Structures are given as C-alpha cells and as structure tokens.
Amino acid sequence: MAGSSENDVATERIGYITRVQSFSACHRLHSIHLSDEDNKDVYGKCNNPYGHGHNYKVEVTVRGKIDRLTGMVMNLTDLKKCIEDVIMVPLDHKNLDKDVPYFANVVSTTENLAVYIWDNMVKAMPPNMLYEIKIHETDKNIVIYRGE
Ligand SMILES: Nc1nc2c(c(=O)[nH]1)N=C([C@H](O)[C@H](O)COP(=O)(O)OP(=O)(O)OP(=O)(O)O)CN2
Numbered sequence: 092m093a094g095s096s097e098n099d100v101a102t103e104r105i106g107y108i109t110r111v112q113s114f115s116a117c118h119r120l121h122s123i124h125l126s127d128e129d130n131k132d133v134y135g136k137c138n139n140p141y142g143h144g145h146n147y148k149v150e151v152t153v154r155g156k157i158d159r160l161t162g163m164v165m166n167l168t169d170l171k172k173c174i175e176d177v178i179m180v181p182l183d184h185k186n187l188d189k190d191v192p193y194f195a196n197v198v199s200t201t202e203n204l205a206v207y208i209w210d211n212m213v214k215a216m217p218p219n220m221l222y223e224i225k226i227h228e229t230d231k232n233i234v235i236y237r238g239e
C-alpha cells in the first residue's frame with residue numbers, strides 16, 4: 092500500500108529470542124542468617140541436611156534489533172556458548188551450596204539462582220541484550236528474573 096511503512100526495510104524491528112537449557116544439581120535450602128530451628132520452620136523438607144536434587148530447565152531470553160543484514164537479534168550459536176560458560180560449566184552436576192562459591196553465603200533458592208545466572212550472563216553477552224532468565228525448578232515451580 093502506498094505510503095505504508097509496514098514492510099519498509101528502514102523500519103526497525105525488535106525481536107526476542109530464547110534458548111532453553113537443562114541441567115541437574117543438588118542443594119539444600121538453609122540460611123546462615125537463621126537459626127537451625129527457624130531454617131527447619133521456613134524451609135521444611137528442603138532443609139534436610141543431606142540435600143535433594145532437581146532437573147532445572149532454564150530459559151534465557153535476549154531482546155534486540157533484528158539486524159537487517161544478518162536477520163538475527165543475536166546468533167543463537169553465540170548464545171549457546173554463553174549458556175555453556177555461565178550455566179553448564181559451573182552448575183551442571185554440582186552441589187550448588189558446596190561447589191559454587193556464590194552460594195556459600197547465599198541461600199540457593201531458585202530466585203537467587205536466577206540472579207546468579209543473570210549477573211554472570213550479563214557479563215558474557217553484548218550490552219543491554221539480556222531480557223529474562225526463567226527457571227523451571229520443577230514442573231510446577233517457575234521463577235522469572237529480569238534484572239530489576
Ligand atoms: N520461593 C521459593 N520457595 C521454594 C523454593 C525456591 O527456590 N523458592 N524451593 C523449594 C525446594 O527447593 C523444592 O524445590 C520444592 O520442591 P517440591 O515442593 O517437591 O516441588 P513441587 O512443589 O513441584 O512438588 P510437589 O509435587 O507439589 O510436592 C521450596 N520452596
């Protein structure tokens with residue numbers, strides 16, 4: 092249609108791309124800021140001293156301009172590499188509380204895990220592109236963090 096810019100190549104388009112990654116890890120919910128009794132009250136079965144495991148599923152979403160030359164917001168192959176470095180190497184088949192120094196003093200809830208992944212993913216990818224970290228801790232428990 093004359094005068095329409097809907098399909099104009101000059102129109103800037105914003106896209107969102109997501110890559111999904113699963114990893115397995117164990118943890119125990121236990122806060123160093125609470126007494127043993129309060130830890131049991133707050134975290135219940137998840138405070139069991141021997142811990143428990145999850146098959147986490149993480150969705151990493153990137154937001155940005157769809158580049159006119161490449162047709163991409165970001166090359167998913169590059170995102171895959173960031174995910175390998177930030178999620179798989181430090182977290183897969185690990186005890187989050189004992190193997191990941193960040194969680195020595197930070198309780199390994201899925202909220203805090205999302206913050207950990209966000210903070211490290213931001214450093215690994217081009218500026219202002221990371222949009223959202225979504226973690227499925229179980230089929231029923233899902234956490235979203237957007238860097239706020
Ligand atoms: N706000 C949060 N609450 C809880 C977290 C968390 O990370 N953030 N984590 C846990 C436990 O680690 C655990 O993951 C809960 O497991 P569970 O209750 O077994 O999981 P489901 O609810 O999916 O299982 P059901 O089948 O419904 O028992 C607890 N709280």
Ligand SMILES: [Zn+2]
Nearest residue numbers: 118137143145
């Ligand atoms: Zn758990």
